[in-house]
Amino acid sequence: MSDDASTAEEIMAGVYRALREHGYADLTMQDIADACSKxxxxxxxxxxxKEDLLVAFLDHLITTFERRAAAGADRPATERLAAFIAWFGFDPDETDREHFHIALLELRSQGPFNDRIRSRLQRSDRVFRGTVAEILEQGIEEGTFEPVDVQETAALLVATLDGARTRQITLDEMDVDGDTYTRTVARTVIDRVIDPMLAAGVELPDVETVEVLLPRDEPVSIAPADRMDGREA
Structure with a gap:
């Protein structure tokens, strides 16, 4: 790995840790520098x-997701779909992950007022919906999914799962049995949306044990081809 790529990786990991610890509103460049020892x-x-760096970080998160989704393209569609659903869920004791998503939610709230952030949020939404649509198309070709409108179904799944995660971190939502809201919604999505489109005899892997698309901890490594600076291409 080149020195620039290694430095970029350390900086992105530092942004992750700093956002997790300080949130978005109070975050400073010094906080990020301290978190990555730069x-x-x-x-x-x-x-x-700081905006340049945070925009670069959003690009990094989206690119990382795309890479991991592409790397799992050889897995069965049912496994890939379960992994996508599982990625949105988290438990109450995953406080670091929750704090990070709270900071991301703060950052996302700037979308209506900041064109650069909004463009990244739009790209993220396209990537998420495109990933699900591609998984559904794969499953239909494999014969494991019944034919459905893949674009409509993908939009429904992304909106539902993302909305559940937002509700959990903002309202500290739990269901009547004490489970997290994201996991409750995931089960409902599987029962009401996924199961009816599975072909006869096909089952979705357990979302509690399937390997998720992204690791639960820090963002994965940056490839050497990634841009180092935060200036617009």
């Missing part, structure tokens, strides 16, 4: 402003 001047060498 100097603030080095961060400003690569990224003019």
């Amino acid at each position: 100097s603030k001047s080095l961060l400003h060498y690569h990224y003019d402003t």
Whole structure:
């Protein structure tokens, strides 16, 4: 790995840790520098402003998701779909992950007022819906899914799962049995949407044990081809 790629990886991991610890509103370049053991001047060498760095971080998250989704393309469609659903769920004791998603929610709230952030959110939505649509098409070709409108079904799944995660982290929502809201919604989605489109004799893998699309901890490594600076291409 080149020095630039290694530095970029360390900075992105630092952004992740700093967002998790400080949230979005109070985050400073010094917080990020401290989290990645780099100097603030080095961060400003690569990224003019905090916004530049956070926009680069959003790009990194989306690209990481795309890579992991593509890497799992040889898995059966049922397994890939279960992994996608599982990625949205988390338990109450996963406090670091919850804090990170709260910070992301703060960042996403800037979408209506910031064109650069909004464009990344739009890209993220396209990637999520496109991933599900491609999985559904694969399952139909394999004969494990009955024919459905893949675009409509993908939009429904993404909106439902993302909405459940937002509700859990903002309202501390739990169901009547004490389970997390994301897991309850995941089960409902499987019962009401996924199971009816499975071909006879086909079952969806257990979302509690399937390997998720992304790791639960820090973002995975950046490939050397990733841009180091936060300036627009």
